[in-house]
Amino acid sequence: MQGMPVDKTTKMTQKIRVIVADDHDCVRVGVIRLLQAAPRIEIVGEAPDTQTLAELLDTHACDVVVSDIGMPGMDGASNVVSFLRRLLRARPHPCVVVLTMICHAHMLSGLLHLGVSGIVDxxxxxxxxxxxxxxxxxxxxxxxDWVRVAIGTSDAPPQPRAGVLSAREWEVFQLYVQGLAVHEIATRLQRSGKTISTQKRSAMRKLGLETENDLIDYARQIGLA
Structure with missing residues (x-):
């Protein structure tokens, strides 16, 4: 009957609606077959790129997105991280589980700071x-297990979701790794150089990046450089 409360037993038997996104057909098919064998999981869509993933999320109810981060992005981008960041800032939003081969501690830490619910190597x-x-x-x-080992190599393992980048911090971070100097970013965004420097340092701190080389390496792995 409509309006009746759902008890815990009913909730535990509900299907978990999942969208799988990966640009490699063999990986995507394998993941889908694996998840279809799990009684509680229902596959509601699959995507070979970020554009398709976005369209599926607009048209399908989804509880969890399982996504690679190296697949083609939107607007000519080469990764899905920017899209996932926007998705995870929306309310409400599905959970995100990243499926990846990346083993760089800073990169994995950055994904946690973006708000993903899981990382599986x-x-x-x-x-x-x-x-x-x-x-x-x-x-x-x-x-x-592989992810835990990789993050454990960092001198200061991060706390999940300890600091999600603000929209302005992410904007500054993207422009900086694209090669713009602090004063050029300040001019473009019409902010003071001091503000841009502060936002750049804050973004690096939240992503667990200590040096310029760490920043460049991180940006390269997520396809921004």
């Missing part, structure tokens, strides 16, 4: 992805 066991989806839908944060 493609070299980990197949059940890791199902565990990540279950954790995400329960409000947790899941890191697969």
């Amino acid at each position: 493609k070299r980990d066991t197949a059940t890791s992805l199902i565990d990540a989806i279950e954790a995400a839908i329960s409000g947790g944060v899941y890191l697969s």
